Amino acid sequence: MGEIALRMLLGDRAKYLGLVFGITFATLLMSQQVSIFIGLMARTASQILDVREADIWVMDPRVQYIDEIKALPDKQLARVRGVPGVEWAVPFFKGLGVVRAPGGIMQQVILLGVDDATLTGRPPQMIHGRWEDLKQPDAMIMDRAGWEFTWPGEPFQPGRVIEINDRRVVVVGLAEASPPFVTFPVVFTRYTEALRLAPGERNRMSFVLARAAGGEDPKAVAQRITAQTGLQALTSQEFQWRSINHYLKRTGIPINFGITVVLGFIVGAAVAGQTFYLFVLENLRQFGALKAIGVGNRQILGMVLLQALLVAFVGFSLGIGLSAAFFEATSGVTALRGFILRTEVIAATGGAVALILAIASFASLRKVLVLDPAIVFRG
């Protein structure tokens, strides 16, 4: 009876398209909004994610997230290095600077100072140039967004000169940095160069990046650092989640996205539910006739579920396809860098669509299963 069920569904083109539209809309809205939300939240911890060499971040105990800087005195670096289980520890600077390009363009940037000797704190991928070039005088490496903003449409060319906080710097390379939450371009210099560029304060060291010695659990080492120095030491993963949770709790972002996703679910469920119910209602006499001529409830159940499954499959595939097309089409847009359709989001959206169809078919199924076939004898 499966083929009959599908023919019944496909034969009513308007309702079939309505059902597919409802599911497609819900799938597109949910998967796209959740992906953007996850992408945005991941951006809040992008600088932590980019530092691959260190597994412990040490900071002032009052720091809640990566963008909240309470600088440490330089002596804390030596104290961290003295904690048993710490293989090495290096200073890391994070602050803001103002770039002025020759054309007069001004732009605020995130200024990151990586360790002078080891360059620890740099992101893993270079697009142009070498990280070692950072050791040249006044050298800086900017991310792709920074270059596109400063010299829009121009190919990368090393040796270009700009000013950061009114001090001369030379662009020696282009790096692929994870996009930050605040969407500012990211500029990398040596730690000492960053101190030269940044406005003077008594304490200048934003973080200490450390690595647990081989065989040591980073979490245990971080706890030891906290106990011994009174500083806040977190593993990279803990710091990532600390930053993400801060944005989740302190901003309206999750509520906004949550509302959109819930609306997508509700609209999808309402459109699909109502259309499916109407479809079944309009075919009630036909279902009654089928029951009268000896089609059992189990077969009817299979027919309705097959119809729901087909609608779910087509609608979900179209919705995910449109969502993927959106992210593919916008992958080159700097403002949307890092927003991708994740497998987990596809799976979760699939679950939500299954729930929508379960809700949509529940009322219809009940109507059909309790249907008295004698209905067909009533004119």
Next chain:
Amino acid sequence: MSATVAVSTRGIVKDFESGDATARVLHGIDLDLRAGELTMLVGPSGCGKTTLLSIITGILTPTAGTVNVYGVDLGSLRGQDKVAFRRARLGFIFQQYNLLPALTAAENAALPLVAAGLTLKDAVPRAAEVLRRMDMGAHLDKTPSHLSGGQQQRVAIARALVHGPQLVVCDEPTAALDAHTGLTVMETLREIALDPGRAVLVVTHDSRIFRYADRIVRMSDGRIESDQLNGETHHETTPPAAHWHAAARRRAAGVRDSLLDGASHA
């Protein structure tokens, strides 16, 4: 005429409850339908015809009494067994045809075979054969919306016959048709009833078609008022059924064999 009893009901009582009130719509119905006969169940609206039809086909369960169809006590069948019994032994023709609008005439006629487990691909040629024998060969691939009322009812008749049922029940088969088409449909049903292995029960209050009946059972207020061979009381206004039978048998002889052979082999 065969004397084999196809359907036998004894003491059928049916109550319907609505809130605290109970309405008795059938009061102890005793009825025998014979194979090879076309029996018409007639009477005014609300007299219990359709309820009795639903009970005879196992769709409704009587409050009291027994129904026996070709030796099977319907009261002994439960759930899926009753559904399977209907699927195998009964053919239905409804007033509103109840064809699936998305399926072609041949596919609609094939439904009982598909319900029994055949694929649509295997069932359609057999249904098409039955339709061809009913002069519907030119309309096999048309959907119901492209067929006239009479053609749709013939598709419904083919659907009722395709699996070779022993009992064909028709609920007001001519009510939605014009007079001429209604008579054509009745001639087809009449031919079906000529099979000595099959009984046909028609519920109607269309007096124009009474003359096609072998037996007329009149109901009133949930009781059988009369159960007589056609012509016993109405020969003054309608041709005696016996005379009609003889003519019809001769006329339908050629059609019958092919039609019923095709149906019973399906």
